[in-house]
Amino acid sequence: MSALDEILSDLGITEGAVPVTAPARELLPSPLSVTECAVSSVAACLGAAAELMAARTGHRPEVSLDAAQVVAAVRSEVWLRDPTGEEIRGFAPLSRLWRTADGWARTHANYPWHRQALLDAFGVPDGDNAVVERVLGATFAGLAATEIEQRAYASGALAVAARNTEQWRSIPAGAAVDATSLVAIDELVGNAPPLGPSGPLPASGVRVLDLTRVIAGPTGTRMLGALGAEVLRIDPPGRPELPLHAVDGVIGKASAILDAATRRGKETVEELLAQADVVVSGYRPGALRRLGLEPDQLAECHPHLIVASLSAWGPGAWEARRGFDSLVQIASGIGSSTSTDGDRPGVLPCQLLDHATGYLLAAGVLAALARRARTGQVTHVRVSLARTAKWLLDQPALLGKARSPQTEAEVAPYRVALGNGWSAIGPPGRLDDRPLAWPHLPPHYGGAVPAWSDPAP
Secondary structure, three states: OOHHHHHHHHHOOOOOOOOEEOOOOEOOOOOOOHHHHHHHHHHHHHHHHHHHHHHHHOOOOOEEEEHHHHHHHOOHHHHOEOOOOOOOOOOOOOOOEEEOOOOEEEEOOOOHHHHHHHHHHOOOOOOOHHHHHHHHHHHHHOOOHHHHHHHHHHOOOOEEEOOOHHHHHHOHHHHHHHOOOOOEEEEEEEEOOOOOOOOOOOOOOOEEEEEOOOOHHHHHHHHHHHOOOEEEEEEOOOOOOOOOHHHHOOOOOEEEEOOOOOHHHHHHHHHHHHHOOEEEEOOOOOOOHHHOOOHHHHHHHOOOOEEEEEEOOOOOOOOOOOOOHHHHHHHHOHHHHOOOOOOOOOOOOOOHHHHHHHHHHHHHHHHHHHHHHHHOEEEEEEEEHHHHHHHHHOOOOOOOOOEOOOOHHHHHHHEEEEEOOEEEEOOOOEEOOEEOOOOOOOOOOOOOOOOOOOOOO
């Protein structure tokens, strides 16, 4: 089964052929099938969009895809440019690999609160980065990688031990992921009224409440926006996005700040849910229960909603843990599989787990909307970074193929203006030979009113 066939099988799509214009060479240097998985995830998303359009109108648009644009799109945060033409740095100093007493560990501390939690977990006072890194490095050098992992998570910090694929699949967390579908679509109790008349795009008129952050979820929801959905992203106060994601993560959508823990905030959320068609959540399982926003709670109170859930680790022993693409790469064996010396873990040429999972998430939502359009059934869509990692690792290796990364000149045809001097890569794909485009430009993080643009029908 090809990488694309596995997705289409999960989505229940039989007419999934997507013509792909392939570049002359591999543009994502890796021994793993990174380019194929990237293109397959976007192709499946476009196939699901065509399925939704067919369900709503009887017309199945012709879809096409430029693989070189996909390669640029899955490095969107790298190609984002500010008004001076500069790249925005994504990783903080303490988000890195560390040598341990028995191997390697990877930490993630991009957000200030994650940095502080990491330092607190190992009793390291904050201060000058060079000093902090030296002290933390000396501490880690005397500890086993799994001990670092356990101590970090017990304290609310983020760190994982580097494992190879066999080691990952032998522990409960890895075994649980192996038993899941790449895109799981489960029926929920409830039905929804038929979707309203479609506009010019497959998801026109669909309202998506976006409860995601960082890269994976925002990638999926902005693609839904490019396919016609009205996407409203909600972020809590006191946890601002990083400068990079405050732009890249709100392209294609309206962005609002709302405290759902307050009485008025809760009332507003309920009003939004009552008029939404889809809720997409990127918070770890259980994190939103106190707000009544877990899938089972939404199914009970708002049975008309399609609920899509994104997690780092999938169901199982680690489902409640925080996680990021860089951590899943190292824990799942991708780092081991891409090592250049057989010792230090390697890294993918892009944050593929984030981006591919984002497109898989969008594909699942589109397939669920097509099912609702045909049957009235509402469903729960589930994806995870760890399951996408398994999908990548299961593909044939590419050793020996010529590979070189894209240049600025090569991505120039795919660059679009965002407004206010910013620019980025446009959404990949065409429908009936018309290129997709981003709505809501320029993007304004937290600048929108938490309300839908049009009154409820």
